[in-house]
Amino acid sequence: MSDIVLTSAVRENLLSLKRTADLQSRTQERLATGLKVNSALDNPNSFFTAASLNDRAGDLSNLLDNMGQSVQTIRAAGDGIESITKLVESAKAIANQALQTQSEYQRKIYSQQYNDVLQQIEDLARDSGYKGKNLLAGPGNELEVIFNEDSTSNLTVDPVDYTDTSLSGGLNLADLATGAGATSSFNLQGGTVRISLPGLQASSDLSSLPNWADNNVISVSDGVTTNSFTVGGSINTVQDYVNAINNLGGLQATFDEATDQIVIGSGLSAGTTLSISKDATGGGSETNGGSTATTVDTTLTTSALTAAATLINSGGFRVGDTITITDGNGFEPASLEIDDQTTVSDLVSLLNNIKGLQATFSGGSVSLVGEVSFSISSTNPDFNIGGFAMTSGPVGLTATGSEFKTDTDIERTLQAINSALDELRSAASSFGASLSTVQIRTDFTEELINTLEVGAGALIIADMNEEGANMLALQTRQQLSSTALSLANQAEQSVLNLF
Structure with a gap:
């Protein structure tokens, strides 16, 4: 364009407009981006x-996310410990309840409840993880928290293992043995004979x-053992005779003065034949044990009682006897006083009403299944005697006791629970x-990130108020420059008026 010649005024106005446009473009960019340094060309040092x-700040933000997740992992473990503590306290309450009763069966139930709580503790520990990391699940779950960019500042949180309560390095609470049941039985038989x-x-x-004569x-005899009494020696009167029979195990005798008969009831084993006779030593004649002269003995064959039979039909029971049931701890869950209407079914029903004991009756035998040890005894010394050679004694059912059976067992468990609570x-x-x-490190990192970002912003972020004012000034300058250019052009156009 060297052939076109502009006046200096026009050229100056054009240059001014160009500079103004450049400044407007820069200001518009700052207003659009919010930055006063958008590239290294704007200000290399600041950029x-x-x-x-x-x-x-970005690196720390990534670490901040990991710290936040670590916080949640630790909180999950803390929540787990809080709940496990409540369960351990519940186990302690169960042990204390067991200590308040002497019932072996109830203590067995408490031992089972205690084991159920331990199982819940293990399940809860397994459920206390967060994003695959469980600080209550033992080795392999170590949590490393990094606090700075080069990993020189970190924290390792070591796990504990509560997924197995029996571990000595953990809660050290082993499951209790709940014991094993046992069986037993006793027979109910009877029969009566009169002399x-x-x-x-x-x-x-x-x-x-x-x-009859002295020295008779x-x-x-019960078929195995024979007992002898000498008239005028060990016995003299009818009552002596009755007493001598009563002193033989499994028999009960009374004298009925209305009929002048000795009534003998037998509780000896079913099928046992009781034989009674008197010889003629010293005079008189052989008799059946009574007044009848004969060489044939008075006999009684015992048979099994039926469910509807009264207990006093057996020689092992009398009116006023008390049958007592006790467990292995000496706790007495039930007792029964015998009267003339008490039947075999009444006794079986009593046994079935005892918790932890089941009884069935068939063929004259009472079969027992006990979850704990039981003993059935009677005030009658002839109870549960099947023959003369046998000694009286209770019906025994010996089961394996639970680890809550004795006070010592429970107190030992309570000590372990207290240690677990300390752990x-x-x-x-x-x-x-x-x-x-x-x-604390999370809060610090957040503050540091903010400081870094504010510092970076101070170097590159534009002052929008300032840039807005600049844009307004540049627009005014542009308008004035355009007016000045117009005036300069008009000055040249006035030359045309000469032509």
Whole structure:
């Protein structure tokens, strides 16, 4: 364009408009981006310094996310410990309840409840993880929290293992043995026989009977053992005779003065034949144990009682007897006083009403299934005697006891529970300290990121108020420059007027 010549005024106005346009373009960019340094060309020092600060802030932001997740992992473990502590306290309450009762069966139930609580503790510990990391699940779950970019500042949170309560390095609470049940049985049999002693009373001498004389020997046999009594020696009166029979196990005798008969009830084993006879030593004649002269003994074969039979049909029961059931701890869950209407079914029902004991009756035998040990005894010394050679004693059912059977067992468990609570408090304190440390570093990192970003912004962020004012001034300048250019053009156009 060297062939075109502009006046200096026009050229100056054009240059001014160009500079104004450049300034407007820069100001518009700042207003659009909010930055006064958009590239290294704008201000290399500020641009690269701000970039460095923002990069560090970004790195710390990534670490901040990891710290936040670590906080949640520790909190999950803390929540787990809090709930486990409540369960351990529940186990302690169960042990204390067991200590308040002497019932072996109830203590067995408490031992089972205690084991159920331990299972819940293990399940809860397994459920206390967060994003695949569980600080209550033992080795392999260590949590490392990094606090700075080069990993020189970090914290390792060591896990505990509560997924197995029996571990000595953990809660050290082992499952209790709940014991094993046992079985037993006893027979109920009976029968009655009468021996006639006509004309006598309880106080009458036996030698006054026909066919009887002093030194006669009365023999009572159960087929295995024979017991003998000498008239005028060990026995004299009818009552002595009754007492001698009563002193034989499994028999009960009374004298019925209305019929002048000794009534003998047998509780010996079913099928046992009771034989009674008197010889003629010293005079008289052989008899059936009564007044009848004969060589045939008085016999009684015992048979099994039926469910509807009254207990006093057996020689092992009398009116007024008390049957007592006790467990292995000596606790008495039930007792029964025998009257003339008490049946076998009544006894079986009593046994079935005892918790932890089941009884069935069939063929004269009471079968017992006990979850704990039981003993059935009677005030009657003839109870549960099947033969003369047997000694009286309770019906025994011996089961394996639970680990809550004795007070010592329970107190030992309570000591273990108290130690477990101490362990939980220690773990909670350790996790709490770690959580506090991570939280403090999290807060610090947030503040540091903010500081870095503010510092970077101070280098590159534009002042929008200033840039707005600049744009307004440039627009005014542009308008004035355009007016000045127009005036300069008009000055040249005036030359045309000469033509």
